[in-house]
Amino acid sequence: xxxxxxxxxxxxxxxxxxxxxxxxxxxxxxxxxxxxxxxxxxxxxxxxxxxxxxxxxxxxxxxxxxxxxxxxxxxxxxxxxxxxxxxxxxxxxxxxxxxxxxxxxxxxxxxxxxxxxxxxxxxxxxxxxxxxxxxxxxxxxxxxxxxxxxxxxxxxxxxxxxxxxxxxxxxxxxxxxxxxxxxxxxxxxxxxxxxxxxxxxxxxxxxxxxxxxxxxxxxxxxxxxxxxxxxxxxxxxxxxxx
Amino acid sequence: xxxxxxxxxxxxxxxxxxxxxxxxxxxxxxxxxxxxxxxxxxxxxxxxxxxxxxxxxxxxxxxxxxxxxxxxxxxxxxxxxxxxxxxxxxxxxxxxxxxxxxxxxxxxxxxxxxxxxxxxxxxxxxxxxxxxxxxxxxxxxxxxxxxxxxxxxxxxxxxxxxxxxxxxxxxxxxxxxxxxxxxxxxxxxxxxxxxxxxxxxxxxxxxxxxxxxxxxxxxxxxxxxxxxxxxxxxxxxxxxxxxxxxxxxxxxxxxxxxxxxxxxxxxxxxxxxxxxxxxxxxxxxxxxxxxxxxxxxxxxxxxxxxxxxx
Ligand SMILES: Nc1ncnc2c1ncn2[C@@H]1O[C@H](COP(=O)(O)OP(=O)(O)OP(=O)(O)O)[C@@H](O)[C@H]1O
Ligand SMILES: [Mg+2]
Numbered sequence: 001x002x003x004x005x006x007x008x009x010x011x012x013x014x015x016x017x018x019x020x021x022x023x024x025x026x027x028x029x030x031x032x033x034x035x036x037x038x039x040x041x042x043x044x045x046x047x048x049x050x051x052x053x054x055x056x057x058x059x060x061x062x063x064x065x066x067x068x069x070x071x072x073x074x075x076x077x078x079x080x081x082x083x084x085x086x087x088x089x090x091x092x093x094x095x096x097x098x099x100x101x102x103x104x105x106x107x108x109x110x111x112x113x114x115x116x117x118x119x120x121x122x123x124x125x126x127x128x129x130x131x132x133x134x135x136x137x138x139x140x141x142x143x144x145x146x147x148x149x150x151x152x153x154x155x156x157x158x159x160x161x162x163x164x165x166x167x168x169x170x171x172x173x174x175x176x177x178x179x180x181x182x183x184x185x186x187x188x189x190x191x192x193x194x195x196x197x198x199x200x201x202x203x204x205x206x207x208x209x210x211x212x213x214x215x216x217x218x219x220x221x222x223x224x225x226x227x228x229x230x231x232x233x234x235x236x237x238x239x240x241x242x
Numbered sequence: 243x244x245x246x247x248x249x250x251x252x253x254x255x256x257x258x259x260x261x262x263x264x265x266x267x268x269x270x271x272x273x274x275x276x277x278x279x280x281x282x283x284x285x286x287x288x289x290x291x292x293x294x295x296x297x298x299x300x301x302x303x304x305x306x307x308x309x310x311x312x313x314x315x316x317x318x319x320x321x322x323x324x325x326x327x328x329x330x331x332x333x334x335x336x337x338x339x340x341x342x343x344x345x346x347x348x349x350x351x352x353x354x355x356x357x358x359x360x361x362x363x364x365x366x367x368x369x370x371x372x373x374x375x376x377x378x379x380x381x382x383x384x385x386x387x388x389x390x391x392x393x394x395x396x397x398x399x400x401x402x403x404x405x406x407x408x409x410x411x412x413x414x415x416x417x418x419x420x421x422x423x424x425x426x427x428x429x430x431x432x433x434x435x436x437x438x439x440x441x442x443x444x445x446x447x448x449x450x451x452x453x454x455x456x457x458x459x460x461x462x463x464x465x466x467x468x469x470x471x472x473x474x475x476x477x478x479x480x481x482x483x484x485x486x487x488x489x490x491x492x493x494x495x496x497x498x499x500x501x502x503x504x505x506x507x508x509x510x511x512x513x514x515x516x517x518x519x520x521x522x523x524x525x526x527x528x529x530x531x532x533x534x535x536x537x538x539x540x541x542x543x544x545x546x547x548x549x550x551x552x
Contacts, residue, residue, distance in 0.1 A: 006347040010336060017335040017374075075331035082295045082327065083348040084320040242258075 003085070008093045014067065015097060024063055029055045029105045033112040036175075041117060048113035049129075049202040050174035052106045053136060057168060057194055059105060060140020061147060062161035064098040069154035073240050081238045091236070095141070102137040103130070110205075121205065128204035136197030139221045142228035143193065149235025168194040190217075193224045246273040247309075248398050248429045249294055254303035256289050256453075263289040264300070265453040271431055276424050278444030279433040280540065285450040287433040288328050291400050294431075296320055307398065321349060324396030328403050328433075330387045332375055338362065338386055339371040342393045349394035365389045365419065380407045388419065392428075399423055401432040405439060417443055437536040447536070451544040461536050468542055470534035474503040474511055478519055478526040488514040495541070500528075504538070 015021060032055060036047050071077050080090060110126070113119035144161060151157035171181055172194035178186055189195045196217035203211045211217075249271040256264035263286045271277045279287045292298035293305050296316035305312045307319035332341050339358050346353045353361070362368045365385040370378060375386060384407055391399060404420070405413045420443055424430055434440055440447045441461045448458040457464055471492055478501050485494040490507035491514070505511035508531055519526050 002352060003347050003350055006344055006352075010333060010340065010344045013340065014333060014335045070334070074334070075327070075329050076333055078297065079325075079327055079331055080348070082297055082320065082323075082325045083345065084317045084350075085348045086317070 004089055004093055007085070007089065008096060011067075011093055011097045015101065018067075021063070021066060024066075025059070025101055025105060026108065029109050030112055033109055033116065037117055044113060044117035045119050045206060046202070047175075048109065048117070048119045049205045050198060051113075052109050052133060052205075053172075053194065053198045053201055054169055054174050055105055055109060056102060056133060056137050056197070057140050058162075058165050059098075059102050060137055060142075061144045061165050062158055064102065064141045065144045065148040065157060065161070066154070068094055069148055069151075069157055072237065073154055075239075077238045087236070098141060099134070099137060102141070103134065106130075106133045106137075122208065125205050125208040128208055128210070129201055132197065132200040132204050135218065135221055135225075136201065139193055139197070139225040139228070142225045142232055145232030146228050146235065149232050149237065152241040168192060171195075172198050174198050191220065193221065196220055247271070248273050248307070249431065250304075250306040250309075251290070251293070252304050252306075254290070254293055254300045254305060256286070256293055256298055256300045263453050264293070266303070267450075267453070267455055268303075269448055269455065269458065271429060273429055274424070274427055275445045276420065276430045276432070276443050278440040278447035279431065279450060280435075280437070280440050280447050280536070281433075281450035282435070282544070284452075286453040287450055288402055290450070291402055291431070291433065294319075294400060295323060295325055321394075322396060322398055324391040324394060324399040324428075326387045326391040326399075326401045326404060328406075330383055332387070332390060334376060335374060337372050337374055338367055338378070338389075341375055341386065342389055345390045346393035351394045353393065361389055361393060364422070366415075381409070381412045384408060384412075384416070385419075388416075392423065396428070398429045399431070401430065403433050403435070405434065405436070413439070437540060441536050449540060449543055456543045457539070461539075464536065464539045465534050468534075468539055470538050470542065471504045471506045472508060473532050473534060473538065474505055474508055474515070475528070475530045475532060476501050476503075476515065476526050477528045478515075478524055480515075480518060480522065480524060484518060485515070488518060490514065504534075 032051050036051060037044060040047060110121060114121050147160050148157050151160055170176060171185060171189050172192065174194070178189065181189065199211050200214060200217055203209050247270050249269070251267055251269040254264050254267045255262065267290060279290060281287050289298060293300050294307060294312065296312045296319060299313065308322050310318050312319045333344065336344065339355070339362065342358050342361060343353055359368055359371065362371055365388060367382065367385060367389060370382060375383065378386060384404065388401070388404060391401070405416045408416060420430060420432065432443070444461065446458065446460050447464070449456050459467065477499055480501060482494055482496070485491060485501065485503060488511060490505045490510035491503050492506065493504040495502050503511055503515065512529065516526060
């Protein structure tokens with residue numbers, strides 16, 4: 001346990017000292033809010049939960065893997081592999097730090113929404129929204145883990161992650177409402193991972209309620225999360241592909 | 243030296259895909275020795291260490307550390323080792339002191355900041371304790387890698403080219419550190435390309451070439467066993483084939499601009515050399531005779547330069 005704590009502290013320090021990572025994780029989400037606020041300030045009630053999920057999506061698919069991929073590429077993972085540290089502790093510590101960062105990012109966006117755009121937030125809504133955000137984050141990070149496992153290099157993982165992100169961003173009822181999509185796409189979207197999270201977070205945050213499909217939506221997310229975790233664990237590599 | 247085996251490598255075959263990096267390698271490293279792995283680029287030194295470190299799974303054969311099979315219980319074997327990899331990569335954005343603390347903790351060894359300072363002092367890094375590791379010079383990073391390697395107070399220390407990035411002065415300082423670690427009773431395995439380093443430090447060396455061990459013994463024993471002749475050194479430009487045909491010359495090669503001639507009869511060889519130079523109108527400078535060293539053993543065994551002769 002002491003080992004886990006020291007390792008987790010070290011990971012946190014590494015995060016905090018990396019300006020590039022800090023920018024993407026903490027400045028970028030706020031910028032997103034400014035950008036959307038500037039374009040459609042009257043829709044910010046609808047937009048704010050969307051931005052939270054949007055951000056969780058890019059964080060989960062791309063940013064949350066960055067440091068791990070860098071460590072893999074530079075040979076740090078191989079050095080760690082030579083120590084008696086069990087892989088599960090390394091990954092657990094890394095995930096913990098990233099989950100905390102993901103939740104902090106969402107909080108930043110909520111605060112920005114409330115202060116800048118008077119988005120109504122209340123305690124009961126937030127109490128319901130946070131577990132949903134967490135649920136989504138975990139599923140997205142697991143998918144990011146699969147991408148990291150498949151990609152040979154960090155650059156490739158970012159490219160794949162961003163592509164998936166952009167595809168999901170436009171069709172998952174985060175920026176554009178679902179009825180703007182063609183019918184065939186509208187039938188597929190509910191089975192993709194981002195849409196259910198957007199639904200769950202939005203109704204939780206704004207109405208402090210669960211939407212009628214919450215159970216099946218959460219089951220779907222759990223399936224994505226568990227499936228992706230198993231695949232990511234199988235694909236985990238200590239070294240970059242030669 | 244007590245005959246307690248710390249590392250046993252038994253008939254190890256290691257491969258990367260179709261490439262065989264180690265071909266039936268067997269070695270034993272005894273408790274308390276400084277053991278050198280000597281070989282050219284790509285010989286398989288790093289791969290051999292990786293098999294001991296539990297970083298590479300051999301295709302055949304087995305590796306034991308302190309009597310424990312690496313494949314069967316790699317956590318138990320990793321615990322006994324202090325490791326410096328050829329490619330130094332610790333954790334980014336941590337300071338020198340933080341790195342030592344974290345790496346010790348990974349072995350469940352928890353150092354106080356006082357203990358960390360004592361360790362850093364040995365490597366002349368105390369003033370750098372709060373410096374980010376990536377801001378250190380190359381030589382300082384190499385010393386840090388060594389400090390990290392022994393942070394868990396290991397009985398066996400594996401060093402992959404610990405002096406490759408160092409200037410001659412720093413290299414001597416590193417030798418002193420290695421000797422100190424040895425005097426503390428630790429068993430040390432190091433790889434090197436530098437023959438004089440192996441001669442200066444190692445009680446025994448294994449010479450590896452193309453994935454095979456071609457010799458393993460004390461440096462002096464290797465030199466004695468091969469019955470190498472003294473070497474005549476001179477600065478002169480002469481065609482090697484003609485030099486090799488001279489009386490008394492058993493081998494010849496160029497190292498840089500120096501002609502090196504292996505000879506059992508130095509006087510005869512030197513006379514013949516002068517005659518040849520005179521005939522070709524070349525001048526001979528800086529003539530010296532030296533005793534055979536590990537470099538000569540290496541060349542003889544791996545057959546690199548000497549192969550041209552046949
Ligand atoms: N990760 C790898 N993938 C594929 N081939 C590899 C890999 N690592 C090493 N090799 C090959 O295995 C052989 C042995 O390499 P190794 O790194 O063990 O040599 P070495 O003796 O340490 O060399 P050097 O002195 O250059 O460090 C080489 O032919 C090398 O190209
Ligand atoms: Mg090597």
